[in-house]
Amino acid sequence: MPTRVLLLAGELNLGGSERQLTEIARGLDRTRFEPHVGAFVPQGLRADELRRAGVPILHLPVHSLKSPAALRGAQRLARYVRERKIDIVHSFDYPMNVFAIPVVRYFTSALPVSSQRAHRDLTPPLHLRLLRQTDGMAAGIVVNCEFLRRHLMEDFKVPGDRIHLCYNGIDLEAFRAERHPQEELTVGVVCGLRPEKSLHTLLEAFALVGRGARLRIVGSGTELAGLQQRAADLGIAGQVCFQPATAEVPRVLGAIDIFVLPSRTEALSNALMEAMACGCACIASNVGGNPELIRREETGLLFEAGDAAALAAQLRRLFEDAPLRRRLAKVGQEFVCRNFSLAASARRMAEIYDDLQRQAM
Numbered sequence: 122m123p124t125r126v127l128l129l130a131g132e133l134n135l136g137g138s139e140r141q142l143t144e145i146a147r148g149l150d151r152t153r154f155e156p157h158v159g160a161f162v163p164q165g166l167r168a169d170e171l172r173r174a175g176v177p178i179l180h181l182p183v184h185s186l187k188s189p190a191a192l193r194g195a196q197r198l199a200r201y202v203r204e205r206k207i208d209i210v211h212s213f214d215y216p217m218n219v220f221a222i223p224v225v226r227y228f229t230s231a232l233p234v235s236s237q238r239a240h241r242d243l244t245p246p247l248h249l250r251l252l253r254q255t256d257g258m259a260a261g262i263v264v265n266c267e268f269l270r271r272h273l274m275e276d277f278k279v280p281g282d283r284i285h286l287c288y289n290g291i292d293l294e295a296f297r298a299e300r301h302p303q304e305e306l307t308v309g310v311v312c313g314l315r316p317e318k319s320l321h322t323l324l325e326a327f328a329l330v331g332r333g334a335r336l337r338i339v340g341s342g343t344e345l346a347g348l349q350q351r352a353a354d355l356g357i358a359g360q361v362c363f364q365p366a367t368a369e370v371p372r373v374l375g376a377i378d379i380f381v382l383p384s385r386t387e388a389l390s391n392a393l394m395e396a397m398a399c400g401c402a403c404i405a406s407n408v409g410g411n412p413e414l415i416r417r418e419e420t421g422l423l424f425e426a427g428d429a430a431a432l433a434a435q436l437r438r439l440f441e442d443a444p445l446r447r448r449l450a451k452v453g454q455e456f457v458c459r460n461f462s463l464a465a466s467a468r469r470m471a472e473i474y475d476d477l478q479r480q481a482m
Contacts, residue, residue: 123151123155124153124154124155124208124474124478125154125155125157125205125206125207125208126154126155126157126208126209126210126211126474127157127158127159127179127202127205127209127211127231128142128145128146128157128158128211128213129142129158129159129160129210130142130158130212130213130217131160131161131162131216131217132160132162132165133158133160133164133166133167133171133178134162134164134165134166134167134168135165135166135366135368137289137391138213138214138238139165139167139213140167141213141238141265141289141290141391142167142213144290144291144463144466144467145467145470146158146171146174147170147174147176147463148290148464148466148467149467149470150467150471153471154471154474156176157177157178157205158171158177158178158179159178159180159201159221160178160179160180161181161182161183161194163179163180166368179197179201181194181197181198183220186219186220194220195220195224195228198221198224198225199224199225199228202225202229202231203229203230207231208231208478209232209234209474209477209478210225210229210231210232210233211234211235211236212233212234212235212236213236213238214236215248216248218235218236218251218252218255218259219252219255221233222235222255222259223254223255223258226258226259232477232478232481233258233259233260234259234260234262234263234474234477235255235256235259235261235262235263236262236263236265237262237263237264237269237272237273238264238388238389239269239386239388240269240386240387241272241276241277242386243317243386256273260477260480261283261285261477262279262283262284263287263470263473264284264285265286265287265288265388265389266288266389266410266413267286267410267413268388268410269388269389269409269410270286285473285476285477286469287466287470287473288389288460288466288469289389289394290461290463290464290465290466290467291391291398291457291461291463292463293398293457293458293462293463295371296370296371296374296395296398296399297371297398297399299375300375300400301376302376302378303335305333305334305335306333306334306379306440307334307335307337307376307377307378308323308327308331308334308335308336308378308379308380308381309337309338309339309373309374309376309377309379309380309401310323310337310338310339310340310381310382310383310392311339311370311373311380311392311395311396312339312384312392313341313342313366314338314340314342314343314344314345314348315342315343315344316343317385317386318344318382318383318384318385319383319385319406319427320338320348320383321347322383322426322428322429322432323336323381323383324336324348324357325355325429325433326381326383326429326430326433326436327357327360327361327433327436328356328357329429329430330433330436330440331357331436334360334440335360335361336357336360336361337361337362337364337373337376337377338361339364339365339366339367339373340364341366345363348363349363371399374395374396374399374401375399375400377396377399377401378402378446379401379402379436379439379446380393380396380397380401380402380404381403381404381432382396382403382404382405382411383405383406383426384405384406384408384426385406385408385426385427386409386426387408387409387410388409389409389410389414390405390410390414393405393411393414394414394457394461397414397420397421397453397454397456397457398457398458398461399454400450400451400454402439402447402449402453403415403421403422403449403453404421404422404432404435404436404439405421405422405423405424406423406424406426406427407423407425407426408426411423414456414457415453416456419449419452420449420453420456421449421453422435422439422449423435
């Protein structure tokens with residue numbers, strides 16, 4: 122009988138965790154695993170993909186952990202797990218960690234598995250306090266890079282043998298995009314427009330060296346108006362194109378020559394992997410999991426987060442040295458295609474599930 126796995130996330134629309142949950146659910150070997158998915162908001166791009174793949178979706182209508190809906194949602198979750206004889210419940214983001222892990226641990230016989238997919242500095246204080254509790258309730262915690270393993274061990278004293286590494290995987294067919302060279306050299310980024318992405322650093326660096334080039338910032342978020350104003354203040358508004366978040370990411374990346382991820386904090390970035398897979402020459406801040414993807418001077422270039430002058434210097438190198446730009450793009454693409462496929466990620470997650478079940482026997 123296949124192992125029944127319920128994968129949980131707050132939403133099923135755009136977002137890195139939502140994408141990885143979807144790809145794991147679709148990628149697990151159906152002869153060995155029966156995937157189910159649950160969410161607070163079960164609509165959106167990923168929900169549509171899951172339904173097309175025949176994955177059942179559980180709606181948990183919880184809008185606040187402090188509301189009566191949270192109790193009803195907990196009852197619905199426990200009932201679903203028991204009635205469908207779910208073996209493993211795996212939460213993919215911190216809202217689901219703090220909601221689902223206690224329910225599964227105390228009211229079902231399923232194995233509760235949590236995830237840590239971002240630095241905990243980004244977690245609201247209340248959720249952070251609760252996460253410290255769920256760390257001890259989960260049978261295991263899945264991380265997507267070595268940086269987060271160290272973060273949990275050093276900053277939260279989680280035993281190393283309870284942390285399991287599963288690198289993100291990407292659809293290599295979808296992200297092996299045709300290159301569409303533009304008349305002007307194009308620098309770009311695809312990400313949520315949030316403070317931790319530090320996109321003002323990219324604007325300031327581009328203003329120093331970007332004459333004759335274009336900058337594309339693709340994404341949506343709370344920082345948009347401030348970034349547009351900053352581009353105007355720097356005198357580069359005419360060279361910068363802001364584009365809303367789109368599902369056509371491979372097409373966008375195919376027209377970007379140099380991809381820059383200037384985040385001040387990062388785990389293992391899907392956006393960076395996708396840009397490398399699409400043949401962009403990549404520059405990233407030296408934080409989090411970025412150095413696990415960008416091997417300095419080999420698969421890309423690094424700079425210290427927040428240092429616009431250092432980023433400008435790396436941009437200048439790639440503007441002026443086309444052979445270097447092509448070499449970094451080629452080696453980076455080969456590295457990602459060799460190591461970060463969806464199949465590899467799904468196989469590794471299956472190994473984690475198998476190991477946790479053996480330990481529980």
